[in-house]
Amino acid sequence: MPAGTAPAAAAAQAQDGGGMSPMIKSAVQGLAIFFGMQFLMGQITGKKAPATTTATDSSGAIINVPANTAEIPPFHARPDSLDEGATWSPIPQRIAPIWPNNSPLDVTIVVSPTFVAEPISKVPKERIVLDEMGFVLGDFEQHRTIDASFDMPVEVQNNGTLWGHFYVGITGSKLDPSTPGYDPSRAFHFVHPLTQYIAQKKVRKTKNLLAATEDADEPEEELPAGPIIKSHYHPNFTISFIPDSGVMIFPSLHPAVRQYVHLEATGARDKTGLNGWYYPVLYVNTFWQLKSHMTVLNSTVKRVPIHIDLQNFANWKFSLMASVDEGAKQTARNAAQGQAPPGGGDGTEFEMIKEVLLDTNIYLLGTTVVVSILHMIFEMMAFKSDISHYRNKKNNVGISVRSILGNVFMQGVIFLYLLDNNENTSWMILFTQGMGIVLEFWKITTVVNVRIRDAPNSIIPYRIAFEDKHVLSETEEKTKEYDAVAFKYMYMIAVPLLIAYGIYSLKYDTHKSWYSFVIATLVGSVYAYGFLMMVPSLYINYRLKSVAHMPAKAMMYKFLNTFIDDLFAFTIKMPTLHRLATLRDDVIFFVYLYQSWKYKIDYTRVNEFGQGGDDEEVEEKIANKPLTSIPGGDASVKVGIEGAKKASEMADEVLGKASGSAKKSGATKRK
Secondary structure, three states: OOOOOHHHHHHHHHHHOOOOOHHHHHHHHHHHHHHHHHHHHHHHHOOOOOOEEEEEOOOOOEEEEEOOOOOOOOHHHOOOOOOOOOOOOOOOOEEEEOOOOOOEEEEEEEEEOOOOOOOHHHOOHHHEEEEEEEEEOOOOOOEEEEEEEEEOOHHHHOOOOOEEEEEEEEOOOOOOOOOOOOOOOOEEEEEEEOEEEEEEOOOOOOEOOOOOOOOOOOOOOOOOOOOEEEEEEOOEEEEEEEOOOOOEEHHHOOHHHHOOOOEOOOOOOOOOOOOEEEOOEEEEEOOOOOHHHOEEOOOOOOEEEEEEEEEEOOHHHHHHHHHHHHHHHHHHHHHHOOOOOOOOOOOOHHHHHHHHHHHOOHHHHHHHHHHHHHHHHHHHHHHHHHHHHHHHOOOOOOOOHHHHHHHHHHHHHHHHHHHHHOOOOOHHHHHHHHHHHHHHHHHHHHHEEEEEEEOOOOOOOEEEEEEEOOOOOHHHHHHHHHHHHHHHHHHHHHHHHHHHHHHHHHHHOOEOOHHHHHHHHHHHHHHHHHHHHHHHHHHHHHHHOOOOOOOHHHHHHHHHHHHHHHHHHHHOOOOHHHHHHOOHHHHHHHHHHHHHHHOOOOOOOOOOOOOOOHHHHHHHHHHOOOOEEOOOOOOOOEEOHHHHHHHHHHHHHHHHHHHHHHHOOOOOOOO
């Protein structure tokens, strides 16, 4: 963005919560790489689960058992006793699947307000939200969808937990452990919560400052010191069998994965006493659940819908998604307890990323990821070119000092706004904003001398003075005059608008304090009128009939980033007015393009402002050439090639003059 527009964009992000912080942009890029790798792994590994094999059980019958279980025998061929000297381990080291792939399974899910399971026969029918039979373990083509509804138990309405009781078994077996004939080698049961406890965002205590004196006598409502935790319900979730998990080392499993691994109920071990078996992993996938789609449970929530997808899922996808999901939820829990998440933020950044991935067209999202990388490149190149331009500039022609001072003020206001309105604002954002302020301060020192002078007739004994570095040329004096004229008219427009906005905000909006009111009013003005900081530069270009003094490369990079920001604005959810506001910077760009076309520049010569094109490159190349010795001189003394030529020419001239004077016997009259 051009100078002066960047603060507006930053303020837009701070004020609306829209836009993407650098951290979120990087995360979107990382997720794009992840899904690219996911597609590649899918093409390489395919969807083939480990094959099954056959074995003979204790009765001599041939049965199907899992293949590739290494030295762990099939469960149905487990030994009756341990080897001599072996000790039974309560925690197995290695575990193998208990059932083979291609096994037909029956699955039943019962919702309940209690952790303790009731007999399925005594559960109200509507609480049995899923009852599927014959689902084939390892058949990736199978996909079943179930829709139902049920009355929310009163205990759950009162901030309780809704439990899901999952019953899984080989087709035809007894699923309920309380039923006679239940066989733990053919069925298992586990419990998983279907609601989540999420910390509510703290409501910032605000008030109408004009009415504050009227309400001063009313006692203030005491807010709880800690986070407010409430139970949330999401109507959609997916349950996925993981058929290709194979043999696992149980103690080294990631906690996010281990919570879905259920060991064989009887505690059977192989002959070493160290290895055991586990039931098929059933992943309760809540990865794509968004908080914005959840319902806060209370007494008004009587009946809720439920949508369940049943499928098979690749093990590597399960491990990755379970770990990432658990890490994000843990970060959010830590943030709710007041712990600062890594990189700052409030622990909801991952939620924003998922929302973008779910609600954005895949092609638009892919384009956004590509241009976000270009955005970073252009931003770095613009930063480099901007510094190079001001470092090498030989005069102050065309520079609006007031615009630079205005940028310092606006970025300072945004910095204070971020501190005042987001306790958990990312340190990365604050650091970037602070670096922008430092850069603008540095620009001031390249244009004028900043001095502290006495102020005898003022309340404050000292004042900051901006003094010219040298006697200004005629063109520089004109630049200073045009800058003053441009800001004069800007003040005439902006100050009444600022006052009107302040009066409106004071009358109709609520604020934490007078300080917050001042900061919010100023940052709102920056958001609305910040792009006007480029208008004085355009006016100076018009009066000077030239754009040669402008940092062309830096401007181009910033304008390219402006269009990239436009793309982000139409990718991320935000109010329509904010989307339209992002287009205002483009107006400045098109005016600058028109001026560049009208006031053409010859880059092969030094322009009227002391800036050159090709000549500066030639000088740089000459400076980098190797040294050479002077003809006829000491070979140990070397100078540059150009210096050697000049020295040789001067020597010849001196010798020629001396020879001529000798011939004329000193009678020559010097002019």
